[in-house]
Amino acid sequence: MGEFDIIREVFAPLTAGAPGAFNLIDDVALLEQQNLVVTKDLMVAGVHFLPKDPLDLVARKLIRANLSDLAAKGAKPLGYFLGCVWPANVKREAIELFAQGLREDQETYRISLFGGDTTAHATKTGPLTLSATFFGTPPKQGLTPRGGANLGDDLYVSGTIGDAGLGLAALKKEFKFTTVDKASLATRYHLPEPRLSLGAALAGLATAAIDVSDGLIADAGHIANASGLRAAIDAVAIPRSPAAGTWIAAQDNRWRALAALSGFGDDYEILFAAPPSMRRSVTVAAKASRTEVTRIGSLTRGAGVGLLDERGAEIKTSSTGFDHFKR
DSSP states (O other): OOHHHHIIIIIGGGGTTOGGGGGGOSSOEEETTTTEEEEEEEEEBTTTBOTTSOHHHHHHHHHHHHHHHHHHTTOEEEEEEEEEEEOTTOOHHHHHHHHHHHHHHHHHHTOEEEEEEEEEOSSTTSOOEEEEEEEEEOOTTOOOOSSOOOTTOEEEEESOSSHHHHHHHHHTTSSOOOHHHHHHHHHHHHSOOOOHHHHHHHTTTOSEEEEOSSOHHHHHHHHHHHHTSEEEEEGGGSOOOHHHHHHHHTSSOHHHHHHHHHHOOOOOOEEEEEOGGGHHHHHHHHHHTTOOEEEEEEEESSSEEEEEOTTSOBOOOSOOOOOTTOO
C-alpha cells in the first residue's frame, strides 16, 4: 500500500463531477468560476519536521511548502486557512512563537490568514499537527499542469537539488559537515524558497511543472507518468550547491551519491518541461525572475524515470522519493 495508490484508488473517485480537481493527479485544484487556485498540505511533528525544531521556523516552512505548490502552477497567492492540533501540554509562549513565524512570512509574501481552527490532543504525547489550505489566482495564460509535457520536451529544474535532505541529515548528525556548510544546508531544510516569480514567468512557456517536494526522481516520475512519457535525467547536469558537491566528493561512489541526492525531498524547487524551441524564452524567464535554472534532461518515449551517467547508462536508484505510507 503506497500513498499514491491510496490517492488514485480510494480518493480520486470522489472527485467525479469536479473537473477542477484534475482527478487528484496535480498538487492544486482550480475553482474556475471563482478564479481561484487552491492547495492543501499537512505537516506532522516527527514526520515533516523535527519535534525540537523552533516553532517560528516550522510555521514559515508550512507557509513556504504550500506557496511552492502555487508557484509551480504560476499562481499568485492571496491567503490561507489554518488548522492546528497541539499537544495537550502546549504553552501559550509556544503558540505565540509559531504565530510570530506566520506573521513574518505573511509580510514577506503579502498574504493573510482568513480563518481556520485550533484544538489540542487529549494527551501531551500527541504530535503537533498542522494543516494549511492556500488559495491564489491563476495566471492569465492558464495553469501549468503536471501532465502536459510532450515528447522531446526539455526538462529543467530551478536552484540546487538535495540540500534540504543533507540539511536534515546534518541536523540529525548522520553526516559531518563544516560549520558553514551545516548552517547553509540546515537553512535550506528549515526555510525553502518558493519560486513564485519563476513560476509566474514560466506561465505559457512550460508545458508541465511540479515542485520538488518528494525528491527529484519521484517528482520527475509524476510529470512523466501524468504525461504518458519517460523522463531521462542527466545525473551530471543536476545542479548542486558547493556544500552538496563537497558531500558527493567525500562519498565512495559518485553515481550512488548523485542517485541519493536525487532522492532527497523538501527542496521545493520547480521542475518543469518546455519545448526545445523555448530555450531562449526559458533563459529570459529565469533571468527576469532572478532564479537559476538548469536543463537536466528530456521527455522520451517510454515510462518512468531514467537517471543516466555521462555515457548514457542508467544508474541504479534505491530511492523512489518520499511516500508517507512506505517509511
